[in-house]
Amino acid sequence: MRVFGAMLVDAYRELNSKKLFWVILAISGVVVLGYGSIGFDAAGVSIGFGIWHVESEFLYDGSVLSTIFYRSIFASFIVAIWLTWIATILALISTTTVFPDFIAGGAIDLVLAKPIGRLRLFVYKYLVSLLFVVLQVTLFCIGIFLCMGLRVGDWDPLVFAAIPLVIVFFSYLFSVSVLVGVWTRSAITALLLTILFWFGLYSMNQTEAILLTVKTQFQLETEHAAERLAALEANAGDEPDETTTSRIAELRTEQQEAEDLVARLDTWYRLTAGIKAVLPKTGETIGLLDRWLSRDSDINIMDIFTGNVQADGNGQFSLGGRPDRDREAQRRVQAVYAGRSETYVIGTSLAFEFVMLGLAAWIFCRRDY
Amino acid sequence: MPEAVIDIHDVHKTYRRRIKALRGVSVRVERGQIVGLLGPNGAGKSTLVKILMTVVRPSRASGTVLGHAVGHKPTLRRVGYLPEHHRFPPYLTGGQVLDFYAALAGVDRSTRRVRAAELLEIVGMTEWKDTCISEYSKGMMQRVGLAQSLVNDPDLVLLDEPTDGVDPIGRRDIRDVLNRMREDGKTVLLNSHLLSELELVGCDHVLIMHQGQIRVEGSIDELTHDSRRYELVIVGDVPDWANAQPEIDVRPTAMNEPGMSMLVVSGTEASSIQPLIDRLRADARTIVRVQARRDSLEELFMRSVINRETGQVDAPGAYTGNGGGA
């Protein structure tokens, strides 16, 4: 405990000495300020503490939609763009030197010569180097929590769920940085390979999502063709005329082709999903926050932006239009993602992280410094 | 027999299956001794110390440090270490450095505070304790490093090139600290490629290492005993009668003493050279000086690193298998 405490204090002093830490904190402050500058009055939304004003029949003081809207700005945009994208890159840059510096000749000797086992030393160092992100995201979430409470009266402690999620998300990437850093002893190599890996994960995610969406659309296509075919056959009775027969044959081949395509897409989808199963699920981990925060409403921010919402004049809202085929496809795709439990998403990602850290620890413990 | 603080046998270390840094080293250090480990660059001195500190894992080793097997981590609580080219986290102040490494060594907070202040005083760094070490000079770093090696009040201290890059005043201060350690009854293993260092510190015992082996060991007195002699410098040539006496050796004089000769008689007894002086005086020869001498550690060192086969000094570095060594 004494050793861990000393290392934690040391980690704090280290990040305290880093300019980038303060830069990130300052930008975080600006983001929170920008978020807090959005407010609602009786006629609409004001942005930038009243510099811009947008009239709206959906978003006004007291409307349920404005609460959903305000929450979604946080869950869908701020978290996705700032926390898990820009801030993460900056945090990776700042922390990439931690392990290479730790194991540098002349520095590691001092630490290894203390009565602490190497594995324990490694684990402690890893944990305390997460302090950087812990502090950043905690301060940030406190700011967001206050904004939500003060602006729309939405005092939701669920906002703080972003803290463990962002830490866990960051730690997937950081474990790669640590492995490369311990292995090559080079901070810059660690940073480059980690970012490359991250882009790899991102493209993997995108590929999977696209394959799933396209596959689902074609799936709907075949179902639609089947319906029409059934209707046509029922109408035609026992002795269909020539045009109907040719129409039925045409539909059959169409349906067959669509089914073949679905089968082929499905193979590729399964392949990417299979590869993704063993990799950390960065996007889906952060997606959990959105899932939790928007659990109790079926209207999402995209509906508000695309105007797919109808007001009944009594402060009640419903989704506009009949659910078309695209919407149905989207619903099914979301159902697939929602079908992956929190335990699966985080558990498999942590398993990957443990493998990375296991390798790094093995190299760390066996090396002659 | 006095208690052995370090008692290791047959230590071998081969780096990456190729570089034979240590080839069967045995060392015994007794409580309260200051032992100097001497050798050219690449002799394996740092490797030996790192093995004792568990920084490097030996290929083969047996024996004990403070009564426990080499590599036993809890023992390190009682050992202090100053690595060569040590690097402290640059964002710490001198005081924070001591506190941090003391905490890692398991020292409790209040003891840490008291001891840090004491040690900073001893190494003369009290004024600088709140200055960030990135502003320290090399000598100041070395002082803080020395204080760091003592934060856990160790029984055994291993110092790897402690005076490296330190100016003469700093060296003198470091020697004073070492003498203080001796008074406190600590055991010190001091690693150096500079010979004068060990002579000045007054090591009790010297080990000369070369190409991964201990070539010579003993106290400075023991090691230099055979070379004890008297040197007489006279004006003019050596007299014929002196040339004829086998116990009188004739050696060339230094460059700045032209027209003079040097007579050398080995031994430690001053009485043994009196007849020679009488005879020279009787011959009316001018005696410039009479001096009792022995080899310096440097001369001893040079003799022990001469390759027995080629008669040349080996190039520095680990044993490569082509020349030198047994």
Ligand SMILES: Nc1ncnc2c1ncn2[C@@H]1O[C@H](COP(=O)(O)OP(=O)(O)O)[C@@H](O)[C@H]1O
């Ligand atoms: N970590 C290491 N990996 C590979 N070779 C090493 C390592 N450390 C030292 N050596 C080699 O081992 C030999 C002995 O080095 P060292 O113990 O540092 O000598 P000294 O301290 O006497 O100068 C040298 O040839 C050196 O290059």
Ligand SMILES: [Mg+2]
């Ligand atoms: Mg050395």
